[in-house]
Amino acid sequence: YYEIITHYAKILVIMENLTNNNCEYYNDLDSNFKLAYELCKKEYSHDELMFLLNSGNIPQKQIAALKFDYVKNKNDVYALLNNLTGCDGKIREAIALKINSILSADEQARELFAQLSSDIFADATIDINANICRLVIDSAILLKSYNNFCISYTNRIVLYIQEALKELDKFIFRDKKYVINKQLFKLYWCLEALGEFYEFVEERTMKDIIEKCAVQNEYTIREKTAQILVKSGLFNDIRIKLMNDDNYYVREVLNHPGLL
Secondary structure (H helix, E strand, O other): OHHHHHHHHHHHHHHHHHHOOOOOOOOOHHHHHHHHHHHHHOOOOHHHHHHHHHHOOHHHHHHHHHHOOOOOOHHHHHHHHOOOOOOOHHHHHHHHHHHHHHHHHOHHHHHHHHHHOHHHHHHHHOOOOHHHHHHHHHHHHOOOOOHHHHHHHHHHHHHHHHHHHHHHHHOOOOOOHHHHHHHHHHHHHHHHHHHHHHHHOOHHHHHHHHHHHOOOOOHHHHHHHHHHHHHHOOOHHHHHHHOOOOOHHHHHHHHOHHHO
C-alpha cells in the first residue's frame, strides 16, 4: 500500500492548494500520509467499494481495487472492467492485478468474466504498460475453457496484429522511432496472446501472420514468432528458415525448444 498512500497524500496536498480548504487536507506530505493511511486502513462494505470504483478519484479507485475480493454479479464485473482501460495507469494496473487474483481463485467468477470481458481484455492486452499486458493475458488464459470468449478475444487480437503489420509496412526511415516502437510493442504483446490462443485462428490467417512476422526487422518479433511455431507445431517451412536467423535468441528458441 505504501506507493498508493504516498500518491494519495500528494494528491491531497494538490487538492488543498486548489480548494484552499483546511478542514480535510493538509499542506505537508507527512500529515496527508497519515490521512491516506487511515483511508487505506478503513474497512469498506462491498457497496462502498463499488461506489469508489465507479465514482472515486485515482487513489480511491486503487484502494477499492485492492480491497475488492470477489464478484457476485455482472455489475461487479463491469465495475472492474470499466477501469481496466481508458483511465489512469495506476488504476489500470491495480484492476488488472485484482482481476487476475479473482479469476485465479474463483471458478464462478470466470463464467461471468467470460461472458463480458473479451473485447476489453483484447484492448488491455495492448496497454502501454507491459505489466498490464502480462496480467491480462494471464487472466485470459484462465478463461480458455469458454469457447465463445476465446473466439471473440482471439478475433480482436488478430485484428490488432493485422493493423500493426499494416502500419509497420507504411513506415519509412524518416519516421519517428517512438511511432514505430508503439506498433512493435502492440504487435509483440498481441503475438504473446496469439501464442496462447493460436488454435482459435484459421490456419490460412495464421500462416499469413507468421510469414509477415518472421521477416520483421525487429528481432523480438521474430523471436515471438519462433515461440509460436514451437508451441503450435505449425508451418515447418517457416520454422526451418528461422532456425538460421541472424539473431542468436531467435535461433535459440527453435534449436532448444525445451527451454520455453
